Amino acid sequence: MSTITFRTAQPTDxxxxxxxxxxxxxxxxxxxxxxxxxxxxxxxDELIGTAALEKYGDYGLLRxxxxxxxxxxxxxxxxxxxxxxxxxxxxxxxxxVLLTTTAYDYFPRFGFARIDRAxxxxxxxxxxxxxxxxxxxxxxxxxxxxxQKQPHASSIA
Numbered sequence: 695m696s697t698i699t700f701r702t703a704q705p706t707d708x709x710x711x712x713x714x715x716x717x718x719x720x721x722x723x724x725x726x727x728x729x730x731x732x733x734x735x736x737x738x739d740e741l742i743g744t745a746a747l748e749k750y751g752d753y754g755l756l757r758x759x760x761x762x763x764x765x766x767x768x769x770x771x772x773x774x775x776x777x778x779x780x781x782x783x784x785x786x787x788x789x790x791v792l793l794t795t796t797a798y799d800y801f802p803r804f805g806f807a808r809i810d811r812a813x814x815x816x817x818x819x820x821x822x823x824x825x826x827x828x829x830x831x832x833x834x835x836x837x838x839x840x841x842q843k844q845p846h847a848s849s850i851a
Contacts, residue, residue: 696738698770700777703732703744710741711758718760724748724822725758732758733777735770745774747781751817752788754778759797775804782839789839791818793832806835 703711708729712722725732728748735743743761747754756778761770782790791814792801798808811824811834818824 698735698737698742700774701734701736703729703734705729707732707734707741711744714741714744714760714762715758717762720758720760721823727822733774735761735774743770743774745771745778747778747790748821748823749785749787750821751815753815753818754782754785754787754790755818755821755823756790756792757823771800772803775801779804779837779839787839789815790837791815792835793823794835795832798833798835801835801837804837806837809834809836 708726711725711729711732711734715722715725725746728746731748732744732746734741741762742765745759746757748757749755756775759771759775761774779790790806791809792806794801811819814824814834814836
């Protein structure tokens with residue numbers, strides 16, 4: 695099995711990103727406006743995973759964590775998520791917010807906790823993800839980085 699490499703998305707990656715997110719039933723609204731905030735997992739020139747951390751003031755919005763079906767259960771989604779958490783710490787963000795309709799049991803392993811949508815920072819509430827991309831029924835979660843100072847190392851082969 696060839697090595698997985700991680701890199702920042704480029705505009706030419708849009709068709710592959712859109713295809714992966716659509717297959718994962720994730721919204722495309724606002725994605726093209728934030729391509730530079732996407733981390734891509736690539737194996738043998740194929741996009742196999744993606745995640746983004748949009749920045750809104752002192753907070754990040756984790757979105758579009760998706761992995762192709764053949765990679766499910768191998769830790770790639772966790773590696774992508776952890777990379778963005780580490781990036782948020784390096785950027786000294788106060789926290790990371792996410793919305794999910796299906797993965798609310800997945801993200802607590804990283805320290806995310808459910809919160810009321812009304813408690814989401816107003817800068818993040820202004821994002822397309824909150825305004826229109828995700829349904830009102832989506833669960834809001836927060837990772838408070840103000841109390842977590844140690845970066846977590848992650849790797850994947």
